[in-house]
Amino acid sequence: MTEPLLAVDDLRVAFAGDDGRTTLAVDGVGFALQRGRTLGIVGESGCGKSVTSLSIMGLLPKQSARVSGSVMFEGTDLLRAADRTLRDLRGDRLAMIFQEPMTSLNPSYTVGDQIAEAVIRHRGASPREARAHAIEMLRHVRIPSPEQRVDDYPHHLSGGMRQRAMIAMALACDPQLLIADEPTTALDVTIQAQILDLMRRLRAETGTAIILITHDLGVVAELCDDIVVMYAGQVVERAPVAALFAQPQHPYTVGLLGSIPRLDQRRDRLAAIDGTVPNMTAPPPGCRFARRCPFADERCRREAPPPVEVAAGHMSRCWRAPLEHLVQ
């Protein structure tokens, strides 16, 4: 295989709390992404999906977050790069869209201004060129009458339109990698479908590699090539989508998929699994999932399972993997 576009290795993020205790939000996460491919990241709320993507972008608060590991992007280690280098990459080669379209745009500037800004910053465009480009981008994300919308303030737009504007902004400089952190969670179901459809079409047009963070396994099945399942700050399973749906190799994934995982049936939410996530200020010594795992035994509670490759490109962090003999 060729050199991946993005390679995350042993990423750890700890937050220093006000009370002096540290929370381990991300603990040894690793994955790689080839150019033009789409990687899905799924997992329950709080498992570290946003923190992982923000550390790739270098957007975590410097005072409280301690980040280690490495994030190689086009030959640069983003975790060790100078702020200048990161700023030059962000919005140009690397872009991100966020979960909250209602608050992610600045209420004081028009959407056109906010898109044009990125073009001026990275392409050295004149304000006039940047504005024309902003209109072009709005058309690109299928916002009707872009010549008018370019002068609208965010409060004039609906949630779906704002998310389109965010996508236009993120794609304005034709990035190699787009991180979409739950881009549709805050939207109505019909709007969700439209935005996903848009992303699919844009991906086909631009060939941008995408990291798609979502709660929706149906979306993963439809859009992604590979999938990373996170639990309590760790990657517990990583595989090509078809393999993961056909043969989940971690009990947590099995739980997420429910009894019969089906590619043609969309689930809006991950299946509920009994029990709660461990406290990450003092994670348990053994497997993080042990308290909720139906297959847990003594060893699971005592020792943390290492990641094992159960098939080519299919990783699971479970003592019992491969699970074939457990799930019928």
Added chain:
Amino acid sequence: MLPFLGRRLLQLIPTLFFVSVIIFGLQQLLPGDPALIMAGEDRDPEVIAQIRAQYRLDQPIPVQYVYWMKGVLSGDLGESMRIKKPVLDLVLEKLPVTAQLAGMAILIALVIGVGAGIVSAVYKDTWLDYGANIFALWGISTPNFWLGILLIFLFSVQLGWLPASGYVRPSEDLRASLASTIMPAFVLGNAIAAVLMRHTRGAMLQVLSSDYVRTARAKGLLERSVVLKHAMRNALTPVITLGALELGTLLSGAVLTEQIFTVPGFGKLIVDAVFNRDYAVVQGVVLVTATAYITLNLLADIAYMLANPRLRS
């Protein structure tokens, strides 16, 4: 926007009416009879009666009010009993002095207060932040008169750089005018700067952790544009309104500060008038001050609307 302005202007009428009634009513409570004061040592009953008749002090208070209001509406604020000059002339003579002082004070407060607020928010929990907070605490807790005396002692008595008192008009000599007003303006602006700094810091901290600032950073903008363009605009709009509330502090502070630096402005005019029971002057000055305060607040509201696209349309 326009209906809003119309409504605000209409609201001015009852507000000013109410203010005028209070001004008029309150000073009736002042002890001492102006006629007695004016009649001098002899207290000749005839002279007193004549003064009472001339200034309508013998009429019931509501009647006096109506006469006064009639004059005010036709641009006549009455006549000073003591100096025998029209109040309007006195006001027009002193207003520019206080306006200059207040303007410079606001400028000083904005530059120091907003500047320190932004710096302390951007460099939160560093010595710059602690320094700015200590400055703010000092500014809020330092009495005007004490700071005034301190400045006079340092810059006039010890260093001899600035005049300790007096006032020069800018039209006469701009440099001398600035020299004569910089200390009182600093004293006035200092307390407001401290309050503005606190507001600005709080608003900036909130805005700096907002989603749209994260978006601005995700675009790769320079930290300068993130702070000065994306964060500051949103942080400063509420500060405009809060700052306008401080204008009251400014106007009341001017009274004391003008006394300390013997600047012949509104403050000095009103203090002299109160001591001499010069009713017409007190009423006139307070009415003009109240109008100025209300107008400045209205301007602040308009500025707030203009800065806020959600309210503009």
